[in-house]
Amino acid sequence: LAVSQPLNCRRTTAGKQHATHRFTPTLALTHAQALVSNLMLTPVPTLNRQEHNTHCFLDDHLIVRRGQCFNMWVDLCRPFNPSCDKLHLELKLGHIPSIRDGTYVIVPIVEEFKKGCWGAKIVEQGQNRIKLCVHSVPTACVGRYQLSVMTHCPGGRFTLPYVPENDIYMLFNPWCKDDCVYLSDEAERAEYVLNDMGRIYYGTKQQIACKTWNSGQFEKGILSACMYVLEKSCTPCSGWGSPIDISRVVSDMVSLHFLLINTLISCWKMKCTYILLHFLVVLRCLGIPARPVSNFCSAHDTDVCLTTDVYLDEKFQLIDHMNRDSIWNYHVWNEAWMTRSDLPSGFGGWQVVDSTPQLTSQGFFRCGPTSVAAIRSGQTFLKHDVPFLFAEVNNDKVYWQRRCDGTFGVVHTEKDVVGHCISTKAVGSDQRVDITNLYKHPLGSSEKSTALETALRHGLRRCTYPLPCAEDVVCEVSLKEDGPCVGKDAVLYINLKNKCSSPRSVTLYSQAAAMYYTGVRKTFLKRDQTCIELKPSECEKSYIFVRYKEHLVDHTSLMLNLFGHVAQTKQVLATQYSFRLRTPDLVIAVSLKLQFNWHATVCLTEKFIPKCHGPQKLLASFDCPQLTQVHGFTNIVVKQHC
Structure with a gap:
């Protein structure tokens, strides 16, 4: 920004029209004209970034959090004279900045800061430079601000020309008590804002697996990309001070981006996990505490x-x-931490934000922010999308069978079949935390009944169906230990129990199928019919082999559909059991020797230089058409090079 070549400077004098003048460095040094020659944002960022907890970003710009002071140096063409020289900063956000909307901010020089007002104090003065301490408001819009300096001198008003290198990146501030994303616990702030390593849980409720991932929100260019997402959303910048609006905008933009990619690259298998991680990167990068669930x-x-x-x-x-x-x-979604001034008291805190919902919200593939407390208590009339989230974790399975006359009747029901083992990573460790109790009350509790009644009273509908006969035969399906691994036959155990004092004749129809993890069937693998005689109060155990060969799809998911009937009572048995084939874990040694657990070994040498010192995670993954979801990690300590 130093005036080292002819520049266009805008000059305004009282009673005259705006005029653009071209001036040289010689003219710029005169007392009658421009006072400011340079903005020095680069010598101070280290201190600014430490105080604003933005030191992890590898970008060169000034990155600060709202509601907190930051410093900058202003180089002058001559000594500053407070009696006749006046100066203020101007910050502009978006294409049409507005003072009313808070996207055109004038920062005056003040003696003392006022709460809720922008201001700048001169905290240090040298021969030809001054140091400013700038105070931002905790409700400031988040985004990329264009910074310029306006001076008032005896010769008129002058504006230092704008250059992109002086852009200021303003983020949400979970460390500021007046910010609506304030999080009081330092360990949680470190986990949900500053941690760039995390864990995603997948599989089935009986076979929960995890994958360690690197979000990389502090890598060079990521913050600029997040700002680009906001700017390309074509939404008013005036709403960018609200995490509610930001989360909906980003959710829509991220899902739209991946839908376009999926349209253009049809061979790419979309998974909600990929989109979730991109959404999580944007949220944490902008300063909104977030976690995957x-x-x-x-x-x-x-x-x-x-x-x-x-x-x-x-x-x-x-x-x-x-x-x-x-x-x-x-299914995976993100939770974001924020207050909800648009809702009654008690519904702030964690909010579900989902850019890969199973249904649309107001015509867009987005969901939330939805108060987790509202989901738990059945407050389905609150915004946004509470009915859908409530149904996602509170659902019964109802089996209908066609009769001889073409009508259908309910033959079996399974209670509370969804919303199990809701999981996220623990704060400060790699352990899994079960947070199901935050989303729903225990089955059979009075609180659960109250929540359901509240949901039904505010628009949700639920039908109850009487069963045609008593159910005295129970059918259960299970796996041995953690289930089969890829390459071996899948063996499932079927346990039939006769609870009455009379014998029962049971006919079972089994259908094994290769499935996508979304519950969509690819193909049937095996169909079978078995007749079993049960003595009074007898338990009968049988098993079924499933050979899948080349039919596996992503996540190696399979399902056993088991239906049947009891001859004596006409009772219908029905259950659908989902499971997956386990893939081998990738074992990583610090020496970078990679080894499979199952009869295959390969050594790989890869050289790279870590960018940050301290405790880190080394990640590795393996993928081929025959084998997916193979990954592993090890903890390492990177020492600083002397």
Whole structure:
């Protein structure tokens, strides 16, 4: 910014029209004209970044958090004279900055800071320079501000020309008590804002697996990319001070971006995990505390009626064109921490924000922010999207069978089949934390009944169906230990129990299928029919082999559909058991020797220089058409080079 070549400077005098003058460095040094020759934002960032907790960013710009003071040097063409020289800063956000909307900010020089007002104090003065301490408000809009300096001298008013290198990146501030994203616990701030390593949980509720990932929100260029997302959203900058508006904008933009990619690159297999991680990067990068959450057995309830309906024909075969509901093995979303001034008291804190929802919200593939407290208490009338989230974790499965006359009747129900093992990473460790109790009350509790009644009273509908006969035969499916691994036959155990004092004749129809993790079937692998005689109060155990060969898809998911009937009572047995084939863990040694756990070894040498010192995680993954989801990590300590 030093005036080392002819520049265009805008000069305004009282009673005259605006005029643009071209001046040289010689003219700029005269007392009658420009006072400021340079803005020095680079010598101070180290101190600014430490105080603002932005020291991890590798970008060169001044990166600060709102509601907190930051410093800058202003180089002058001559000594500053407070009696006749006046100076103020101007910050502009967006294409059409507005003072009313808070996107055009004038920062005056003041003696003392006032709460809720921008201001700058001269805290140090040299021969031809002054140091300013700038105070921002905790409600300031987040974004990339253009910075310029306006001076008032005896010769008129002058504006130092704008250059992109002086842009100021303003972020949310979880360390500021007056910011609506304030988080009181330092360990949680370190985890949910500053941590660039995390864990995603996937699989099934019986076989929970995890993957360590590097979000990389502090890498060079990522912050600029996040600002680009905001600027390309075409939403008013005046709303960028609200984490509620920001989360909806980013959710929409991230999902739109990946939908376009999926359209252009049809061979790329979309997974909600990828989009979740991109969304999480943007949230943490902008300063909103966020964490990924995995919901196992996640309902895709197309009509939000709190039931997942399964339709069978007279021969206990699935009627595909009628089975529009599904239960995903798992679904992942983000939670963001914020106050909710638009809701009654008590509904702030963690909010669900999902850029890969199973249904649209107001025509867009976005969801939230939805108060987790509202989901738990069944307050479905509160915004945003509480009914859908409530149904996603509170759902029964209802089995319908077609009768001889073509009508359908309910033959079996399963209670509370969704919203299990809701998981996130623990603060400060790699352990899994079960947060199901934050989303729903225990089954059978009075609080659970009250929440359901509240949801039904405010628009949700739920049908209850009486069963045609007593159910005295129980059917359960299980796996041995952690389940089979890829390459071996899948063995499932079926346990039939006769609870009455009379014998029972049971006919079972089993259908094994290769599945996508979203509950969509790829193909049937095996169909079978078995007749079993149960003595009074007898338990009968049997097993079934499933050979899958080349039919596996992503996440190596399989499902056993088990239907049947009892001859004596006409009772219908029905259950759908989802499971996955385990992939080998990738074992990593610091020497970078990679080893599979199953009869195959390969050594790889990869050289690179870590950018940051201190405790780090070394990640590795392996992928090929025959084997996916192979990954591992090890903890390392990077020493600073002397």
